[in-house]
Amino acid sequence: MPSWVITGVSRGLGWEFMRQISNDPNNLVIGIVRNKEETEKRVAAEFPSRSNIHLLQGDLVDYASLKAAAEDTAKITGGTLDYLVANAGLVSHWDHMQTIEEVANQPEKMEEVLLEDIKINVIGNIHLLNLFTPLIKQGQAKKVIVLSTGHADLDMISQRNLDIAPLYTISKGAQNIAVSKFSALYAKDGILYLSLSPGAVDTGHLDLNHFNEKEQQRAKDLFQKFVEYAPHFKGPVSPESAVKDCLSVIEKASVNEGYGGAFISHLGTKQWL
Template sequence: MPTALITGCNRGLGYEFARQLTGQGWRVHACCRQPEKARKLKSLDPGDGELVRHRLDVTDGLQLAGLGRELADEPLDLLINNAGIFGPRGGFGKIAYEDWLQVFNVNTLAPMRVAETFARHLERAERARLLNVSSKLGSIAANETSGAHLYRSSKAALNMVTKCLSIDLQERGVIVAAVHPGHVATDMGGRDAVIAPEDSVAGLLALAGRLGPDDNGGFFAHDGTPLPW
């Protein structure tokens, strides 16, 4: 049975990743800050150990290290760094600098910490994949508007982290990619979103399944289209 670990599973894309993977026969370690309040996530649990909920604040190094030890003997075929926040939307002249630090902590530093914690679990799998959920808003080449400085910059930095990780983990046999889920109808995506979570996640999981060595360190849309940095 293949095994996945997903962060930010209480709602949105994280919940949908957990739902689809458990439905496909995967063992899923579903992480969120307050699993006891994640009722939708709890409803996915078939009671046979295929869905295991874990308390994890991705910015808490002690919690993260503890989970790494708890799963010490378990290989991971797929690690999805999904947890993220948008932060205040203020642009030039209205920057909330303290909030900017928090957005970076969640969106950029935490995925690196998670990857370092579970690298040894990934290398135990025969065909391990690590997906960092990024955003097209983090593409410098594709940026034609301003605004959302906090979120955009954190995802641009995550893309660089992804590229570095692809080099760090290459000898361990782990394929690493940054992925753009699209404008998805979640709490973060808002009312104008045009892509259903189930469609985005289905595309991302299909992409994860076909990633090869030539794709290592790439940046892709949910339909597999390569995106500019």
């Protein structure tokens, strides 16, 4: 029975990963969430007959909670794990539609938000990968997938002049390097560590209704840049479609196929949209 740990299953892409993977009763899914009771209620309401879902409490900024989640996972699986999907992350809204100059001109707030992004997306995920790697070593599939964003790709930023969301994307760039460092250490053990961008997905972050006038214009400019990059782009896709694409990349990618430490998209390439 393939076992999966997915972080951030309360909503968005994490919920959809859990939904699609647990749809196959042969898969065992362990979801890690900050608010376990809330997600338990939603699972009970939407999947009343799925006995292959377990929920554990864990917060990326609370090392002890992640350690306990790894220990509880070992109890459920018998000490092994096939797949870890490090999906949870902070998509910081404050800098989402601001340039690096604008955020740097608000120095205290900039430091506060960047440190929070780094604490969750970089440090939290380093703890997560470190604590779960011993279980992955004992698993069959040996795959660790970390959700990143094509917006952190250096060529994409420079060639398309993507001048907004600096703090969030800085943290994702650093996160990509952490993933590659795990790969450099453990590729010899056949463990895949992969940074995977899901594309632009409709989980609410790019909802124009949440933006003021200036932010709406920035979002429209961003979409225009996306269309110039990928003429087929019609707006963020559904979580269902993005997760389907991601799962097909996860199935295909392995250390032997040359994906160790790579940073790729839901299309399995450096095409981000």
